[in-house]
Amino acid sequence: MACTHRIGHGYDLHRLEPCAPNGNGRPFVLGGIRFEHDRGPVAHSDGDVLMHAVTDAILGAIGAPDIGQLFPDTAPENDGRDSRVFLEEAARRMRAAGWEIGNMDMTVICERPKLGARKQEVVQNLAHILGVPAEDLNLKGKTHERVDAVGEGRAVEAHVSVLLTRAK
Ligand code: MG
Numbered sequence: 001m002a003c004t005h006r007i008g009h010g011y012d013l014h015r016l017e018p019c020a021p022n023g024n025g026r027p028f029v030l031g032g033i034r035f036e037h038d039r040g041p042v043a044h045s046d047g048d049v050l051m052h053a054v055t056d057a058i059l060g061a062i063g064a065p066d067i068g069q070l071f072p073d074t075a076p077e078n079d080g081r082d083s084r085v086f087l088e089e090a091a092r093r094m095r096a097a098g099w100e101i102g103n104m105d106m107t108v109i110c111e112r113p114k115l116g117a118r119k120q121e122v123v124q125n126l127a128h129i130l131g132v133p134a135e136d137l138n139l140k141g142k143t144h145e146r147v148d149a150v151g152e153g154r155a156v157e158a159h160v161s162v163l164l165t166r167a168k
Contacts, residue, residue, distance in 0.1 A: 004165065004166055005102065005165055005166075006099060006163075006164040007061060007162070007163055008056075008057040008058055008059070008060040008062075008160075008161070008164065010053035010056035010058075010059075010060060010159070011056070011157075011158070012049045012052040012053040012056065013156070013158075014041035014042060014043050014047045014155065014156055015041070015149075015155050016028075016039040016041060016153060017040070017042050018039055019040045023039075025039050025040030025041060025042060026041055026042070026043060026046060026080070027040050028040040028041065028113065029083075030049065030050045030108060030115070030122055030156075031048065031054075032051060032083070032084055032125045032126070033121050033122050035113045035118070036113065041156065043073075044073035044074075044078055044079060044080075045080065045081045045083055049157065050106060050108055050158045050160075051083035051126075052086065052158070053159060054104070054106065054126060054160050056090075057160040057161065057162040058087075058162055058164075059093070061094070061099070061163075062093060062164070064090070064093050067086055067090075071089075087126075087130070088129065091129070094164065098166060098167050099164040099165070100165060100166075100167040101132050101162060101163075101164060102163040102164060103138070103162075104137050104138070104160060104163070105138045106139045106159070107140045107142060107158065107159045107160075108139070108140070108141050108157070109141075109156070109157040109158070109159075110155075110156040110157070111143050111144065111150070112153060116141065119139050119141065120134075122139055123137050
């Protein structure tokens, strides 16, 4: 019997550097929402670590190639690219394969900036892009207790679990 659910896991990390002109950090964007921070991700695309992990979770759940295979960081067209494009492609493939999102749980790990007050804004934006109710998505923010690269503010990390159900 064909399965009725598919689980997917996405993970991403980006190194953080001071923003230009003091370093190579791009503006700090999470789930398509811009945060004020003196450091930002070093990346070929816009470096949206959460959008990348969500994209890979969905692609993984349907057994599609991963984000790096679909959008190579050597391709000039992906330079500085809005990661929304990657997520929209993953969602398109998911729907084409006959699946829809049941729920998704996301964790972002960084010392700063604090997600706190803006978590709902991030969730709303992702829900809008995916065309799902915001209550199907959950976002948690954690620190890395000031140890290792993430804890020292030199990287930001995201983990995502998604459960897909057969589209009605
Ligand atoms: Mg990435």
